[in-house]
Amino acid sequence: MKQRSIKENIKIKGGLRKIKSDYKSDVFLVLDNIRSMYNVGAIFRSAEGARVRRVYLCGITPTPPREKIFKTSLGAVDFVDWEYRKNTVEAIEELKQSGVQIVALEQTNQSVNYKKANYKKPVAIVVGHELKGISSQVLELCDLSVEIPMFGRANSLNVSTSTTVVLYEVLDRLTN
Numbered sequence: 421m422k423q424r425s426i427k428e429n430i431k432i433k434g435g436l437r438k439i440k441s442d443y444k445s446d447v448f449l450v451l452d453n454i455r456s457m458y459n460v461g462a463i464f465r466s467a468e469g470a471r472v473r474r475v476y477l478c479g480i481t482p483t484p485p486r487e488k489i490f491k492t493s494l495g496a497v498d499f500v501d502w503e504y505r506k507n508t509v510e511a512i513e514e515l516k517q518s519g520v521q522i523v524a525l526e527q528t529n530q531s532v533n534y535k536k537a538n539y540k541k542p543v544a545i546v547v548g549h550e551l552k553g554i555s556s557q558v559l560e561l562c563d564l565s566v567e568i569p570m571f572g573r574a575n576s577l578n579v580s581t582s583t584t585v586v587l588y589e590v591l592d593r594l595t596n
Contacts, residue, residue, distance in 0.1 A: 439499065444473040447590055448520060448544035452508045452554050453479035454579060459550065461492025462580035468496035470587050473542070475500055478508035512546070512561045520544050524562040525586050526554045527575065534566040534586050539593050547583050 424432075433439050449472055454460055460482055467475050477483050483504045484490065484497045505511040512522055521543045525534070546562060548554030559565070568582055576582060 442471070444501075445471045445591060446542035446594065447472050447587065448474050448476065448515060448542065449583065449587070450476045450508065450511055450515070450522075450544050450546040451478060451481045452546055452558050453549040453552070454481045454547065455550060456579075457482045457486055457488035458492045459578065459580040461489040461497075463547075463583050464489065464493035464500055464502075465496045466580070466584040466587055468493070468499045470591055472500060472587070475502040476505055476508075476511045476544075477502060478505045478511055508546075508555065508558050509561065512544070512558060515544050516561065518542075521564070522546060522562045523586075523590075524548075524554050524559055524565040525567070525582060526559065526565050527567045528559065528565040531565040531567040534568055534589055537564060537566045539590050541594055543590060543594070545583065545586055545590065547579050550579050 430436060430439070434442070447470065449463065449467055451460065451463065460477070464475065482489060490497055516522060519542065521540045523537070523539065523543055524546045526548060546554055546558060566586060568577060568585055570576060577585070
């Protein structure tokens with residue numbers, strides 16, 4: 421067994437032009453006041469791998485071009501559509517008006533296990549501030565709240581890790 425190189429993987433996928441212009445999923449990501457550039461970069465990397473349609477960077481969330489974001493994303497920021505919104509509520513309202521299901525990745529009194537949730541196309545996954553979570557105004561607009569069960573002392577995973585876990589579950593469910 422031999423590990424494939426980056427160039428070999430790109431060739432298998434049809435080249436960089438094809439990757440950049442190819443199909444995008446019916447999934448959006450909304451980052452509500454994420455503070456760490458490293459988390460933003462890691463989320464971009466996962467978004468690119470999952471062919472997310474668009475990432476909304478809202479509030480205090482840092483935006484490209486920033487070296488820390490680019491470095492952590494391994495250049496994925498160049499392959500993901502994104503836009504900055506000062507106000508997360510406005511971004512969510514626009515998505516809802518377009519018929520997008522809004523799913524909060526947050527521990528609430530109505531959260532369901534992310535593996536048991538009823539996801540619908542198109543869907544936006546909303547993730548929040550590393551310490552404060554998703555703002556209450558944004559939570560009120562969400563159609564559903566999901567959480568990843570935690571069995572240890574920690575209440576949650578890192579925001580970029582939990583985003584990736586739920587993102588790939590949503591993709592799996594919507595494509596099967």
